[in-house]
């Protein structure tokens with residue numbers, strides 16, 4: 001007999017997107033280019049030569065997309081601001097047309113009873129700032145705080161949920177260590193500097209919010225991927241610990257504990273700098289919530305050649321894998337949430353991203369898109385969240401990744417995460433079966449699980 005699942009009253013049900021992945025029109029109405037403009041137009045960086053020049057054309061179709069959110073019954077919509085649309089040079093002059101776009105979007109969301117959850121930075125750094133060193137320049141903490149003040153000033157009368165950064169780990173690991181994401185650097189000495197300045201910028205933006213008398217919620221969004229040792233050998237256990245320090249603890253430890261995990265020095269070795277003590281006073285500004293992006297876990301084996309963590313993830317023979325090569329492992333989400341709760345004093349948590357790319361069949365007769373694997377993924381992971389709630393984790397809400405099929409960074413449009421199918425040739429949107437399932441979930445506050 002399966003128990004009737006009940007999520008807490010007031011549990012918030014939403015969906016997420018990010019600016020560069022859906023908006024298109026990256027240079028419209030005075031917007032300044034981000035580092036993705038140069039990166040996607042550099043041959044070889046993005047599968048099939050796809051770019052964000054149009055993407056989901058959301059910059060122009062935003063009203064239709066809010067209608068879709070309403071059709072699904074979303075209570076919240078998590079989106080990011082394109083920094084360069086508002087500040088074309090990243091600093092200084094404000095582009096009023098860019099600010100007006102987000103102003104109109106927030107008003108329309110609220111008019112439809114949908115809570116805007118705003119992320120200030122989701123990887124699209126203004127090119128003009130990258131030309132001044134970007135995340136490698138310590139001044140970026142002030143540049144980011146100045147940008148944040150512009151957004152607070154414009155929207156804090158209506159936006160009650162702010163996140164400073166989305167997934168600093170991906171920015172440092174993809175953008176500065178492996179070079180798979182913009183700005184495409186491959187430098188093990190740069191990665192920790194970028195990572196540290198991202199955290200400093202986070203702290204500076206939180207400090208700015210408090211100083212302006214901000215009364216709403218502000219937090220950070222991190223991707224967390226639990227690391228399990230392949231065997232209980234000391235070598236594998238230590239390998240998993242290094243991988244965990246690098247991808248997970250490296251971000252929330254400074255924010256909550258004011259220090260890096262000791263293990264991170266074993267990961268970076270000579271590439272790990274000494275940091276000024278005052279940096280941690282800035283980074284550990286008290287926050288109101290943590291956004292957790294969860295997709296998968298990894299099982300790690302010691303591997304001296306696997307830089308920087310010297311650990312290799314092992315494929316799990318009996319598991320289901322998504323199109324992005326990620327194991328479907330919902331238990332890892334429960335483990336992740338209980339780890340965050342126990343280590344950092346049970347802060348309020350939102351799942352700010354969770355979802356899967358599976359091959360979706362073409363639109364069937366009558367406009368149905370049958371995506372049972374995605375429905376199953378959501379069902380399993382929401383049950384896992386409920387297990388965490390039962391264990392005492394302070395879960396406040398859940399945002400599915402993603403509202404729309406979109407530009408999956410270096411994968412181009414080849415990986416579809418959306419609750420809503422996008423025909424990128426016609427820009428036609430079609431709700432998938434998973435969108436109808438999610439609508440029932442929301443309407444019943446999770447009872448249909």
Ligand SMILES: N=[N+]=NCCCCNC(=O)[C@@H]1[C@H]2[C@H](O)[C@@H](O)[C@H](O)[C@@H](CO)[C@@H]12
Nearest residue numbers: 018166167170223225293295296326408
């Ligand atoms: N191996 N592995 N690990 C699993 C996840 C690695 C980190 N990537 C993310 O979390 C990105 C996050 C991003 O916010 C969004 O912009 C992306 O579209 C989604 C989907 O890719 C996810």
